[in-house]
Amino acid sequence: MYSIDQLLETIRDRNVESLRLQFTDIQGLVKSVSIPATRLGKALDSGTGFDGSSIEGFARIQESDMLLRPDISSFAILPWRARENRNVARLICDVYKPNGQPFEGDPRYVLKRAMKKAEEMGYSMNVGPELEFFLFNMENGRATTRPHDFAGYFDFGPVDLAEEIRREIVLALTDMGFKIEASHHEVARGQHEIDFTYGEALRTADNVVTFKYVTRTIAMKNGLAATFMPKPIYGAAGSGMHVNISLFRGEENAFFDPDAKMQLSDLARHFAGGLLEHAPAITAVTNPLINSYKRLVSGFEAPVYIGWSGPNRSSLIRVPSGRGLSTRLEFRSPDPSCSPYLGFAAILAAGLDGVKRKIDPGDPVDMNIYELSDEERDRLGIKLLPSNLREALDRLEEDRIVRDALGEHVFANFMRLGSLEWKMYNNFVHPWEVERYINTI
Numbered sequence: 331m332y333s334i335d336q337l338l339e340t341i342r343d344r345n346v347e348s349l350r351l352q353f354t355d356i357q358g359l360v361k362s363v364s365i366p367a368t369r370l371g372k373a374l375d376s377g378t379g380f381d382g383s384s385i386e387g388f389a390r391i392q393e394s395d396m397l398l399r400p401d402i403s404s405f406a407i408l409p410w411r412a413r414e415n416r417n418v419a420r421l422i423c424d425v426y427k428p429n430g431q432p433f434e435g436d437p438r439y440v441l442k443r444a445m446k447k448a449e450e451m452g453y454s455m456n457v458g459p460e461l462e463f464f465l466f467n468m469e470n471g472r473a474t475t476r477p478h479d480f481a482g483y484f485d486f487g488p489v490d491l492a493e494e495i496r497r498e499i500v501l502a503l504t505d506m507g508f509k510i511e512a513s514h515h516e517v518a519r520g521q522h523e524i525d526f527t528y529g530e531a532l533r534t535a536d537n538v539v540t541f542k543y544v545t546r547t548i549a550m551k552n553g554l555a556a557t558f559m560p561k562p563i564y565g566a567a568g569s570g571m572h573v574n575i576s577l578f579r580g581e582e583n584a585f586f587d588p589d590a591k592m593q594l595s596d597l598a599r600h601f602a603g604g605l606l607e608h609a610p611a612i613t614a615v616t617n618p619l620i621n622s623y624k625r626l627v628s629g630f631e632a633p634v635y636i637g638w639s640g641p642n643r644s645s646l647i648r649v650p651s652g653r654g655l656s657t658r659l660e661f662r663s664p665d666p667s668c669s670p671y672l673g674f675a676a677i678l679a680a681g682l683d684g685v686k687r688k689i690d691p692g693d694p695v696d697m698n699i700y701e702l703s704d705e706e707r708d709r710l711g712i713k714l715l716p717s718n719l720r721e722a723l724d725r726l727e728e729d730r731i732v733r734d735a736l737g738e739h740v741f742a743n744f745m746r747l748g749s750l751e752w753k754m755y756n757n758f759v760h761p762w763e764v765e766r767y768i769n770t771i
């Protein structure tokens with residue numbers, strides 16, 4: 331995108347005074363340090379130091395000196411930070427150890443490593459995520475669970491009070507280089523979706539991270555809280571992040587085969603086979619919160635069973651109707667609370683394992699899986715996704731392929747943090763229990 335000369339020119343022309351150097355921790359949270367634009371040369375030459383032991387899932391205290399190296403192609407001006415004609419821009423960074431090696435705990439590095447494996451097989455992975463989120467009213471500076479409007483799927487003003495805010499989000503994202511495809515009100519009250527055009531996996535993971543903080547920032551400017559929490563309201567639809575996936579060989583979509591059954595290539599079928607086989611372990615990565623599992627229940631178009639299908643929205647993998655360049659698998663379990671870097675890396679490794687081992691996904695199940703009886707599901711061999719975080723972590727521990735995709739460093743920290751979260755949750759006495767038992771037992 332940007333060469334170094336173009337970058338310096340833009341910084342001069344647009345009067346960019348400071349740069350936000352960004353990266354993410356293993357839970358997907360964005361970290362940022364601000365430097366004056368005049369320090370860019372030094373940051374590019376020798377990196378910018380930071381204390382890795384203060385970042386969740388990074389280094390131990392004895393080996394905490396780490397370096398950020400900006401990826402100049404990620405340069406983008408933050409539109410809401412403009413003051414008069416002075417600007418602030420961000421650069422997404424890779425994390426390096428003092429010895430000059432990439433840091434294995436950097437989620438961006440984990441995804442790059444997975445993409446390299448695909449490249450060696452002759453493929454590049456394209457990803458198109460669909461992020462859903464809620465807009466809630468705020469009280470005393472904190473989010474409530476009171477939806478900002480009372481509209482539903484595809485509703486249009488005046489009931490959809492968020493039209494203006496969605497527009498503002500879309501404009502900010504567009505200024506930052508996103509190609510927006512659609513934005514609409516979602517099923518639940520106060521729930522929305524904004525879709526942007528798919529692209530190469532690393533750039534898209536960067537975009538997911540950007541999307542979330544742009545959305546939250548613009549909402550905040552309007553006095554609202556945007557949240558990507560997977561299931562904020564019991565009984566209402568949760569927020570997912572469907573991940574549309576295709577493998578390209580050069581300019582060609584290698585999932586498309588006009589002469590094959592469903593016009594899906596063997597490559598696409600085997601990729602689906604790999605996703606189905608490794609789905610339980612992937613879930614730990616793509617659905618990393620206690621709360622994620624409250625979304626994965628029947629009745630809200632979220633997947634519960636491990637199966638694939640044509641247009642059926644009850645299955646884990648749907649094959650949307652587009653063909654040619656748009657031929658893709660839609661993996662429907664992920665939610666927007668995950669690290670997109672780790673999530674895409676797990677998905678890619680699982681799919682490629684299916685390709686290598688030619689895993690047959692079986693026949694697609696083109697009926698509403700929720701409506702089948704347990705016996706029918708058993709007969710069709712349809713298994714369940716993990717129903718809670720503990721189960722998902724256990725399945726991750728058993729799965730060599732997904733574990734290796736994360737690498738030992740990330741895997742170990744991921745298990746440690748997840749297990750801690752599970753323990754805290756289980757030991758806590760929740761309002762639900764008190765209300766249910768205190769007067770009757």
Ligand code: ADP
Pocket residue numbers: 456457458459460511512525526527528529572574575576583650655656657658660
């Ligand atoms: P849905 O019908 O599931 O609501 P959307 O229209 O909201 O689907 O989103 C579809 C997503 O799929 C978009 O982000 C789009 O860019 C993406 N997409 C289209 N073609 C491909 C492809 N070949 N590979 C990956 N993603 C793709």
Ligand code: MG
Pocket residue numbers: 460523525
């Ligand atoms: Mg959609």
Ligand code: MG
Pocket residue numbers: 512
């Ligand atoms: Mg749509």
Ligand code: MG
Pocket residue numbers: 460462516523
């Ligand atoms: Mg949706």
Ligand code: MG
Pocket residue numbers: 460572660
């Ligand atoms: Mg979708």
